[in-house]
Amino acid sequence: MNRLWLLAVVVANAMLAWVPVSSAQVKGSIIGPTTRSYPVAIAPLKNLSGPSAADVATRFADIVGRDLILSGYFKILDRSAYIEKSEASGYTVDSINFDNWSVIGALALVKGAYTLEGDNLTIEARLFDVYQRRQLDGRRYHGSVTELRRMANKFADEVMAQFTGERGPFDSRFAFVSTRDGKFKEIYVTSADEGDLQQITRNQTLNVSPAWSPDARSLLYTSYKRRNPDLFLIDLNSGRETLLSQRPGLNLGAKMSPDGTKIAVTVEDEGNADIVVLDRNGKVIRRLTDSWAIDVSPSWSPDGKQIAFCSNRTGGPQIYVMSADGGAPRRVTFSGNYNTSPAWSPKGDVIAYVSRSEGEFNIFTIKVDGSETRQLTQSAGNNEDPSWGPDGRYMVFSSSRTGHRKLFITDAAGSSQVQLTHGGGDDTSPAWSRWLE
Amino acid sequence: MGKRLLGVAVVGLLVAVLGVGCSTKKKGAQAGAEGSGMGEEGLGTGNSLDKYRAGTLGSGEEGPLKDIHFAFDSYELDESARNGLRENGNWLKDHTRAKAEVEGHCDERGTVEYNLALGAKRARAAKDYLVTLGVSGDRLTTISYGEELPLCHEHTEECWAKNRRAHFVVVSE
Numbered sequence: 001m002n003r004l005w006l007l008a009v010v011v012a013n014a015m016l017a018w019v020p021v022s023s024a025q026v027k028g029s030i031i032g033p034t035t036r037s038y039p040v041a042i043a044p045l046k047n048l049s050g051p052s053a054a055d056v057a058t059r060f061a062d063i064v065g066r067d068l069i070l071s072g073y074f075k076i077l078d079r080s081a082y083i084e085k086s087e088a089s090g091y092t093v094d095s096i097n098f099d100n101w102s103v104i105g106a107l108a109l110v111k112g113a114y115t116l117e118g119d120n121l122t123i124e125a126r127l128f129d130v131y132q133r134r135q136l137d138g139r140r141y142h143g144s145v146t147e148l149r150r151m152a153n154k155f156a157d158e159v160m161a162q163f164t165g166e167r168g169p170f171d172s173r174f175a176f177v178s179t180r181d182g183k184f185k186e187i188y189v190t191s192a193d194e195g196d197l198q199q200i201t202r203n204q205t206l207n208v209s210p211a212w213s214p215d216a217r218s219l220l221y222t223s224y225k226r227r228n229p230d231l232f233l234i235d236l237n238s239g240r241e242t243l244l245s246q247r248p249g250l251n252l253g254a255k256m257s258p259d260g261t262k263i264a265v266t267v268e269d270e271g272n273a274d275i276v277v278l279d280r281n282g283k284v285i286r287r288l289t290d291s292w293a294i295d296v297s298p299s300w301s302p303d304g305k306q307i308a309f310c311s312n313r314t315g316g317p318q319i320y321v322m323s324a325d326g327g328a329p330r331r332v333t334f335s336g337n338y339n340t341s342p343a344w345s346p347k348g349d350v351i352a353y354v355s356r357s358e359g360e361f362n363i364f365t366i367k368v369d370g371s372e373t374r375q376l377t378q379s380a381g382n383n384e385d386p387s388w389g390p391d392g393r394y395m396v397f398s399s400s401r402t403g404h405r406k407l408f409i410t411d412a413a414g415s416s417q418v419q420l421t422h423g424g425g426d427d428t429s430p431a432w433s434r435w436l437e
Numbered sequence: 438m439g440k441r442l443l444g445v446a447v448v449g450l451l452v453a454v455l456g457v458g459c460s461t462k463k464k465g466a467q468a469g470a471e472g473s474g475m476g477e478e479g480l481g482t483g484n485s486l487d488k489y490r491a492g493t494l495g496s497g498e499e500g501p502l503k504d505i506h507f508a509f510d511s512y513e514l515d516e517s518a519r520n521g522l523r524e525n526g527n528w529l530k531d532h533t534r535a536k537a538e539v540e541g542h543c544d545e546r547g548t549v550e551y552n553l554a555l556g557a558k559r560a561r562a563a564k565d566y567l568v569t570l571g572v573s574g575d576r577l578t579t580i581s582y583g584e585e586l587p588l589c590h591e592h593t594e595e596c597w598a599k600n601r602r603a604h605f606v607v608v609s610e
Contacts, residue, residue, distance in 0.1 A: 183489075185585065204490060206585050208549055224486060228580070229553070250557055250581060253550040266554065271561020271579060273554035294554040310551060316510060317551055338510065340548040354548060361547070384548060429549060 037075040038163065040068060041106035041130075044079070045123065046086045046113040056114050056145070057086065059195075060123060060152045064110060066193040067156035067170040070409050071394075072416025073163065077106055086111070091126060098133045106130050110159070121145040125155045127162055136162045149191055150436065169389035173433045174396060175200070175210035175219055176407060180425035187221055189236065192409075194421060200234065201225075209253045209429055213260055216433035220244070220254040220263065231265055231282070244282035253297050254278075257304045257324070264288065264298035264307055264324075275309055277324070288326055299344045299351070300324070301368075308332070308342035308351050319353050321368060332370045339364075341385060346434075347392035350412070352376075354384045363397050365412065376414030383408075387432045396420060396430040484606045485540055485586045495588035501528050502537060502605035505563060506598060509544070512558035514566055518603075522563060525605055526570035532610060539564050540604040541581040544597035549583060556581030563603040578608075 044057035112125035160168030203225035231251035249268030293313035316337035338356035381400035541556030560579035589596035
């Protein structure tokens, strides 16, 4: 009876498979992190399956283009300027007239083709260096037509691998809290291009702090739907929901360990918030903090051995790190009197957090040893809730810079900040999943 | 079972009357799925979450107990807060069968999770003071809503000050 209505999440069904079309030779930094707006043309896919095959051709190109714009490295050349039309041209290095692409300013080109038979979609996509007139990468994807989005996201991640030396973060999903459908804070899930936005909760109360399981199939979240802020785990494929923690008071800000076996969560004891570790069934394994002060917002190190958290034990809130087995915490932040929301990078080296100064909230990073504080946002509204992407190069955060709070993506240096979510209402508390399996 | 169904129907009716409107929005499958959640919530007690759902938070009747207020990132009780608590304590001592829920709230600034913890501290600080005044602790429960249920929506200090509050709801008499 507690089952949510059908959530058509395609992510975990993994009918999708890819094979390299040819061995890619060049992997390296053709463009560096300081390069911006590398011009790419993304041609609609050529239709090899006869007439009336839906909008696969342009949707693939649109999603790849959207992902690449979010990365901050690329600009996508306007399709109306393309001289070589997909249906009347080839998509291999020998059959492309590269002059038609260099003349419009493209340095890189994505071309390819698709066949659609019933629901079975095959996409072949290739990436070319226009100047050198050679193929950098090629991929063939098979799967259901419902997996078109994943094929595009995977290909965008490959394009980023070719140009930056590291796989991109877009074959993944985002969970967040939003008031877009009215005044209630409900939880939503979307891919980077927003084309598959799904509402996960519909209880018309308050829902906060969504967090992914490492396999990106389930979400932890806290809801007031039973009046007390209880902790739930929902499986996005089946819609099956489990009430994990219902102690009186807060059951808040839960995060699953990187191996998926444990859950760190804030619970309340006589008004005081402390962090405990639960097993997957919600049973308390150990108490991590036991101070009179507020201890909230645990974030696991990628090896699962340490936990960063926020505590006001020395006055205002500061970031601390402690062993996941317990012991004495070590204070990490010393600058400023309001530092919250720690998010440990998947690369392990830095912790992102929120700091308040001069009435403004901004995103910072700091090395785990407490050195090298770096400010990522400034003079652009309030910026909060950092959550790292699967590659540890990018993070998502919420910002009020456009009026309403919306989600933005930034690289770890803060040099590229691109709006991720649009539409009405406030979008807050984003959680970026790992790569889909 | 019949009783439970009746309960769901009564809550549904109440929700419809209050204009929350979920019953009209939901299609069959959805209503079935989360309908059980609705049924578990019971009849409204007039706490801030109920008022928020009914669209009356900040404009409805305030009840016999007064809000008290806090400084930013603080759960200390200043003199004004202690005076308010003495008044609330007197009312509770005059109404010996009354029980109250103490809600802790914050302004919009700062982090959702930290503010939920701060709201818990504020509610607890208010409860503890009432207990020192002689109100029995088992008559008082606490809950934090953090920054989630503001009374006032402008981004000004005047508005924020109103939102940094402990609110008291009489839950039974």
